[in-house]
């Protein structure tokens with residue numbers, strides 16, 4: 001169902017964030033940013049949605065089952081966070097638009113949906129499959145990411161208009177954009193994988209930015225070696 005953003009939300013309306021990614025592995029940059037956005041946008045829940053096959057052929061090192069297990073370990077006991085495995089259950093490329101169509105069907109027309117992504121991913125957003133339809137299904141929150149070009153410096157004309165119209169607080173079911181300047185987490189999965197490959201002992205970077213349960217799991221599974 002594709003809808004317009006004419007219905008504004010009420011205090012009772014469900015507010016749901018959706019954080020798509022590879023999560024190879026999940027780290028504090030994901031979780032800390034999600035927590036801050038949960039508070040800033042007064043969300044009821046955030047779904048962490050790992051992709052099966054990245055649309056741009058980014059190949060994860062951990063398999064789907066392992067990435068899912070790490071997400072479950074990292075998010076256990078946090079009732080505002082939910083692991084959504086719908087993309088892992090779907091074959092072929094994981095297009096966000098397909099997942100948002102499903103989610104919109106489940107939550108109904110009034111729910112406020114906010115798709116989250118980092119400022120490293122946003123400059124290419126206008127090349128995503130049916131990106132304009134994404135805005136008719138959900139709002140978009142871009143998280144300014146440490147050591148990345150600011151969202152405001154993006155030159156793609158298609159995105160500039162959205163950036164210029166960005167709101168501080170999202171109050172429509174879909175169609176709006178917000179730029180979240182949250183406390184930055186200078187970490188990426190790439191950096192952590194490199195640390196795991198190089199370090200003979202657990203480095204402070206790993207303990208600072210990963211949950212102990214996820215780190216234990218990585219060692220048990222001999223991941224990223």
Ligand code: ATP
Pocket residue numbers: 020021022023024028029030033116117118119120121143144145146185186187188189190191
């Ligand atoms: P990789 O280094 O393998 O590319 P990543 O750390 O960017 O991985 P992904 O799973 O690819 O993690 O990212 C999922 C989403 O989380 C993306 O939208 C990405 O921009 C965002 N993200 C990742 N790390 C951070 C961070 N430190 N702060 C804010 N957003 C982040």
